[in-house]
Amino acid sequence: MIRSIFYLAPDGKVPQEISKDDIGSLLATGKGLLWVDIEDATNEDAQFLTDIFHFHPLAAADCVSKNIHPPKIDHFENYLFIIVHGINYNIESDVVETTELGVFLGKNYVVTSHDVPLRSVVSTLERVHKNGQPMRRGADMFAHDIIDALVDNIMPTIDELDEKFSNIECEVVEHPRKETLNSILQLKRSILALNRVMSPQRGIVNNLARGDYSLIGKKAQIYYSNIYDHLVRIETLTQGLRDLADSALATYLSSVSNRMNEVMKVLTIFASIFIPLTFIAGIYGMNFANMPELHWQYGYFIVWGIIILVGASLVFFFKRRKWL
Amino acid sequence: MIRSIFYLAPDGKVPQEISKDDIGSLLATGKGLLWVDIEDATNEDAQFLTDIFHFHPLAAADCVSKNIHPPKIDHFENYLFIIVHGINYNIESDVVETTELGVFLGKNYVVTSHDVPLRSVVSTLERVHKNGQPMRRGADMFAHDIIDALVDNIMPTIDELDEKFSNIECEVVEHPRKETLNSILQLKRSILALNRVMSPQRGIVNNLARGDYSLIGKKAQIYYSNIYDHLVRIETLTQGLRDLADSALATYLSSVSNRMNEVMKVLTIFASIFIPLTFIAGIYGMNFANMPELHWQYGYFIVWGIIILVGASLVFFFKRRKWL
Amino acid sequence: MIRSIFYLAPDGKVPQEISKDDIGSLLATGKGLLWVDIEDATNEDAQFLTDIFHFHPLAAADCVSKNIHPPKIDHFENYLFIIVHGINYNIESDVVETTELGVFLGKNYVVTSHDVPLRSVVSTLERVHKNGQPMRRGADMFAHDIIDALVDNIMPTIDELDEKFSNIECEVVEHPRKETLNSILQLKRSILALNRVMSPQRGIVNNLARGDYSLIGKKAQIYYSNIYDHLVRIETLTQGLRDLADSALATYLSSVSNRMNEVMKVLTIFASIFIPLTFIAGIYGMNFANMPELHWQYGYFIVWGIIILVGASLVFFFKRRKWL
Amino acid sequence: MIRSIFYLAPDGKVPQEISKDDIGSLLATGKGLLWVDIEDATNEDAQFLTDIFHFHPLAAADCVSKNIHPPKIDHFENYLFIIVHGINYNIESDVVETTELGVFLGKNYVVTSHDVPLRSVVSTLERVHKNGQPMRRGADMFAHDIIDALVDNIMPTIDELDEKFSNIECEVVEHPRKETLNSILQLKRSILALNRVMSPQRGIVNNLARGDYSLIGKKAQIYYSNIYDHLVRIETLTQGLRDLADSALATYLSSVSNRMNEVMKVLTIFASIFIPLTFIAGIYGMNFANMPELHWQYGYFIVWGIIILVGASLVFFFKRRKWL
Amino acid sequence: MIRSIFYLAPDGKVPQEISKDDIGSLLATGKGLLWVDIEDATNEDAQFLTDIFHFHPLAAADCVSKNIHPPKIDHFENYLFIIVHGINYNIESDVVETTELGVFLGKNYVVTSHDVPLRSVVSTLERVHKNGQPMRRGADMFAHDIIDALVDNIMPTIDELDEKFSNIECEVVEHPRKETLNSILQLKRSILALNRVMSPQRGIVNNLARGDYSLIGKKAQIYYSNIYDHLVRIETLTQGLRDLADSALATYLSSVSNRMNEVMKVLTIFASIFIPLTFIAGIYGMNFANMPELHWQYGYFIVWGIIILVGASLVFFFKRRKWL
Numbered sequence A, B, C, D, E: 001m002i003r004s005i006f007y008l009a010p011d012g013k014v015p016q017e018i019s020k021d022d023i024g025s026l027l028a029t030g031k032g033l034l035w036v037d038i039e040d041a042t043n044e045d046a047q048f049l050t051d052i053f054h055f056h057p058l059a060a061a062d063c064v065s066k067n068i069h070p071p072k073i074d075h076f077e078n079y080l081f082i083i084v085h086g087i088n089y090n091i092e093s094d095v096v097e098t099t100e101l102g103v104f105l106g107k108n109y110v111v112t113s114h115d116v117p118l119r120s121v122v123s124t125l126e127r128v129h130k131n132g133q134p135m136r137r138g139a140d141m142f143a144h145d146i147i148d149a150l151v152d153n154i155m156p157t158i159d160e161l162d163e164k165f166s167n168i169e170c171e172v173v174e175h176p177r178k179e180t181l182n183s184i185l186q187l188k189r190s191i192l193a194l195n196r197v198m199s200p201q202r203g204i205v206n207n208l209a210r211g212d213y214s215l216i217g218k219k220a221q222i223y224y225s226n227i228y229d230h231l232v233r234i235e236t237l238t239q240g241l242r243d244l245a246d247s248a249l250a251t252y253l254s255s256v257s258n259r260m261n262e263v264m265k266v267l268t269i270f271a272s273i274f275i276p277l278t279f280i281a282g283i284y285g286m287n288f289a290n291m292p293e294l295h296w297q298y299g300y301f302i303v304w305g306i307i308i309l310v311g312a313s314l315v316f317f318f319k320r321r322k323w324l
Helices: A020-029 A043-052 A057-064 A119-131 A133-137 A139-152 A155-174 A178-209 A218-283 A299-320 B020-029 B043-052 B057-064 B119-131 B133-137 B139-152 B155-174 B178-209 B218-283 B299-320 C020-029 C043-052 C057-064 C119-131 C133-137 C139-152 C155-174 C178-209 C218-283 C299-320 D020-029 D043-052 D057-064 D119-131 D133-137 D139-152 D154-174 D178-209 D218-283 D299-320 E020-029 E043-053 E057-064 E119-131 E133-137 E139-152 E154-174 E178-209 E218-283 E299-320
Strands: A002-008 A033-039 A072-075 A079-087 A098-106 A109-114 B002-008 B033-039 B072-075 B079-087 B098-106 B109-114 C002-008 C033-039 C072-075 C079-087 C098-106 C109-114 D002-008 D033-039 D072-075 D079-087 D098-106 D109-114 E002-008 E033-039 E072-075 E079-087 E098-106 E109-114
Touching: A002 A020, A002 A133, A020 A033, A020 A043, A033 A119, A033 A139, A043 A057, A057 A079, A057 A098, A057 B218, A072 A178, A072 B218, A079 A139, A079 A178, A098 A139, A098 A178, A109 A139, A119 A133, A119 A139, A133 A139, A139 A218, A155 A178, A155 A218, A178 A218, A178 B218, A218 A299, A218 B218, A218 D057, A218 D072, A218 D178, A218 D218, B002 B020, B002 B133, B020 B033, B020 B043, B033 B119, B033 B139, B043 B057, B057 B079, B057 B098, B057 C218, B072 B178, B072 C218, B079 B139, B079 B178, B098 B139, B098 B178, B109 B139, B119 B133, B119 B139, B133 B139, B139 B218, B155 B178, B155 B218, B178 B218, B178 C218, B218 B299, B218 C218, C002 C020, C002 C133, C020 C033, C020 C043, C033 C119, C033 C139, C043 C057, C057 C079, C057 C098, C057 E218, C072 C178, C072 E218, C079 C139, C079 C178, C098 C139, C098 C178, C109 C139, C119 C133, C119 C139, C133 C139, C139 C218, C155 C178, C155 C218, C178 C218, C178 E218, C218 C299, C218 E218, D002 D020, D002 D133, D020 D033, D020 D043, D033 D119, D033 D139, D043 D057, D057 D079, D057 D098, D072 D178, D079 D139, D079 D154, D079 D178, D098 D139, D098 D178, D109 D139, D119 D133, D119 D139, D133 D139, D139 D154, D139 D218, D154 D178, D154 D218, D178 D218, D218 D299, D218 E057, D218 E072, D218 E178, D218 E218, E002 E020, E002 E133, E020 E033, E020 E043, E033 E119, E033 E139, E043 E057, E043 E098, E043 E109, E057 E079, E057 E098, E072 E178, E079 E139, E079 E154, E079 E178, E098 E139, E098 E178, E109 E139, E119 E133, E119 E139, E133 E139, E139 E154, E139 E218, E154 E178, E154 E218, E178 E218, E218 E299
Parallel strands: A033 A109, B033 B109, C033 C109, D033 D109, E033 E109
Antiparallel strands: A002 A033, A072 A079, A079 A098, A098 A109, B002 B033, B072 B079, B079 B098, B098 B109, C002 C033, C072 C079, C079 C098, C098 C109, D002 D033, D072 D079, D079 D098, D098 D109, E002 E033, E072 E079, E079 E098, E098 E109
């Protein structure tokens, strides 16, 4: 579904919202800058893209399809089809998911296509509405603005993951629960998922920055290489988070076996102290006719003495082993 | 065994089923498009391929051999021999297996060879039968159609693996059994097996898409690069599944040791509470002639009081440790 | 020790066994094909190779030395020195070992050198004896025949490892023993050792197939690339076996801790049921003068009732926890 | 905030501190060497850099931004913008952190920018103050001096980590505590963090040493390749530390389960010796009217004999198993 | 400290020991072969190297510095500075350490510098003393001789590590002790340390063998590629040792938990057999006035019967579970 169409005339200062029917003639002039934003593309939209813009049917089909498309650049004769990924802020899930932005970049047009509303597109739209500033520096810089906003929007998610880890680290040391393991594994999966997308994305932005494509001007390349730096930073941070996750996992597993150790110690102390004592009591519970000790005046108290002595030495033994 | 032979005349609209004997003369014309589909190739078929098509004996032997052949392209003077893998849907097994499709791609012919019936070949056959549409765009596009269908048929298997993991994840958290571990390891092996095939396959399709071979036209290359994108997606998904498998394994192992912890706690609580109490009872079961407490009026009740006190404080102690 | 010397005259059909002294003059003609097979080379043999064939002393020394030489190609001015590895079938060991075959490949000669008798050399010898067929296609194809047989002889070992794993997988699930772990680790080591040799071997055969050396003709290259395919298959299979080994290891370790769990459960059930009951019996074993229950008519039977009640509820408790 | 501005006239021996306003005219001469050091750059400083030095706004923004910027070189028309990392000695933390140094290297100027005070910059400043020696060998060598000092300052931190590991290794073997695990994981994280920065840094210094940039003279390249060697050494050392960390972790985990073993043994010995003895005592505590042994003259002493015998043989049994 | 200076005149057969002062003039002739061996270089030696040989100060400083320098080649205008590593046989340590040999290779001189006495240098010295043979084949071959001896001296250490592993493997299966783990981890660290040095060393020797440097003649290249083969063998062997170490570690950890299992079983058997029996005895130790069984003629013997029956069935139960 086409959400908005803007056109900045070659000598214009403010982009105008135009109707779908005017696109064809404006494109033909080869001047100015046209921006079409499509959300949740339908087959009809794909038809429109192939008819009016003469995009390759496969590229148009990628926009419609709800499958995951890893980041890529398809280089066609006079336009680029770029797929980049940003964070999907539209779902409620503990595991981070990414969503795609398809960008057709031509000499005088930019077509963006996404499955869900994207913060970066919305904010660009607002700025275009306000004074049109983002559209005034040409198609390559305009595409840069949108992709840059998309990549910048990844940082808050990384900060959030970082904060979650701080909480988990405390929890894991102080009172690890069954759910803690789950949280750690979920965070790790989020990070791996992020990493899996960011790594090819970095490669793609590097291609854009390196001047492989004539549609990206010299000046814009420096800006694309700035996005590249951001992606390197994101990768460095996610690798740091991965180390954190691994160390949290090791701490969790070790604290589980520490607790087991604790439980065992308590059992051992109780059993090892009282079982011998019970045995002593058992001895004098026997009913033999001839048991001299039973008839001693202070036999009972002597046995108490022995019991206390044995008990105390066992306590001392465990103290020395630092189990108490 | 040759399953079907179709020929689309250069000016024809619908491919005709022809007999084995006509192949030689039609090939010699160098025009139209010939498709020969061989299933479970015999030595006789190999002979036929070397005699009529002049294929290299080693390539023909690869079709006959029941060994596993990893994906590859052999570039001969005027034809390509491509081996790609798809899911083997003909076996009943918990571990995913792949099966091979050998494709000889010449200027005006495509020969396909496979050990077991393949869904992609069957569906292409149906479409050829119906209106011949797939054969009308040349040999390179026809080979693309078959390989594309083969790759698309991998997705349902991945979806199935994904679903199995959802089931396992529940099981592993709620009541992990001995069999759970087995399922996890089997799924992991399926994924690794898939990965091992998909990774070289991606390389091979990339070669086809990059224009390394003159038999693949410019137009077809874009379509091959679309298969490449699908394979990248499949790899991304299988890597995600691998992370899931690793995290399921960690959860399983951790839940096993959690259960051990639980068992230990129950033992410790029972033993640590009742062993001291039994000791107290043992004391007053002794038969000393001189045990003053035994003759106190309320001695028995006082001991009950002590027993209840000791028991209660032990329960309190375990409560505070959160073991109860 | 030179085992056999064959010479196929340029116009001959059947190779002749010739004596060591004739080699020099036949080599000088630059025609026909000479094959010298050396087993367990001595310094004298090395001297012979450098004197008559003018091989580099270092290459001749490699043949004599009993050290392990990883696969390699040394490219000398008019001959190649190739080291490839095959399975050593001459040792009785649970761990697979490889052994080397050194091949000197010249324009009109092939010299093979190996430390132990090799099946592939023996079978080639038989075929040469019978009708000389392998020697009729030139030096490059003759060397191919021997290396191909060497690589093909690796497959039975892999099949054997595969079978051993099937046995281990059953054992590990049903009754894992101390020796099971050892078998798994031994198989894993066999696979890793195989992998370590096959991986560079693949690189070397690829070089031979790619046409890097003028001594390997166009026609022979296709055959060498067939060996390459076999080595790729072997690598794929060994990687699959490695996954099997890892999963067998995980199963073993998990089944060990499962058994521990089982042991703990039995202990816990026995102790937790009988310790409280013993306590009850202990209470009424006390000798207080004033214990009203002891004088009740049915006191004893009431206590039995309590004991049965407590025992039954503990059994019920353990049943609900699925420990029984 | 600009901390210091030095200018060495082309024929001067000692650099002069100059004011901010003179920079423009001195730069225009294209002679001598100017050094501007900025700490904790503000937007105003960025403005100054773009206005006077005509640096790219993105590079100037990198200096202001408090985000992490991985090491990189941005190659602009007539200057390089290099980001390298050193140890941040200004924080009190158990985990090592790095901090950035941004270096703008032009033909006749060096601008350094850092967020926190850096030892390497301070020591260079002192040497410039003293006799100006570092500035006399040109801009490329001056930048080398600062970067070299930065890299050299990494070594003390590695030595410190090494020492910490020595302490931990003792602790882990003798009396591992809960905190020990934490220390190991923290050290490992420090090492990984260091590694993550050093690896790209090495790549960047390699580029500088290889002569990719005309601003680095032939003579200076050798000195940059010396920094490269230092970074290789640092990487080798950190990899060694990583192995140490892994082995400390394995020791810790194994010593935890060894302690558990110990606890279990104590429990088993006590319980297994005294439970059977208590049973024997229990037998003769029974009140049957007809128990012949009870009336034997030496029954009691015989039972003691049995008890001592059983106890001794159990002790012997545990001795033989080496549990005692 | 300069240990020895030899000079082989262009027409000489036997190298002469010359004094330090003659070096300058002999070098200037550009003929013959000069060898200077420096051990534990001082600043004075570095000065000498820069003054007389005109070596780059950084290279001379590398010789003096006691830091670790990873293997490398520095290519200067008319000499190479090579750092290679050999085993340090001068320390008493359980962990293998490497030590450096710096080689300056010029057209008519070789300067070797090392921190500790090296066996390879000593043996070369002896051979030079005896008949000068090593110096007669030119500077490149002479440097080869020293490096070759250095690399060959690595093998005994690997054999030693191999033997240590054989001992450990026995120990780990039969009676693993606390120290066993330590030995395994130490061996692993030795191997990793060795690997870390050998891997870049292999790269460097490959460069020398490949003909990247004009100072290494065609003939010498073959000999350098022989060193390369040795390094490949060493790497293959260390990887095999690493697999051994990993499998020893797995066996150790598994045997620790096997022993725990054993301990648990003993405890469980004792406790589970005697606790129920003690309960039975406890029942008839109760003092109820009305306990019919106590007055039966054979009550006591019936109870013994029950006890034996219960005990026997429990023994049978444990036998069936294979715990006994």
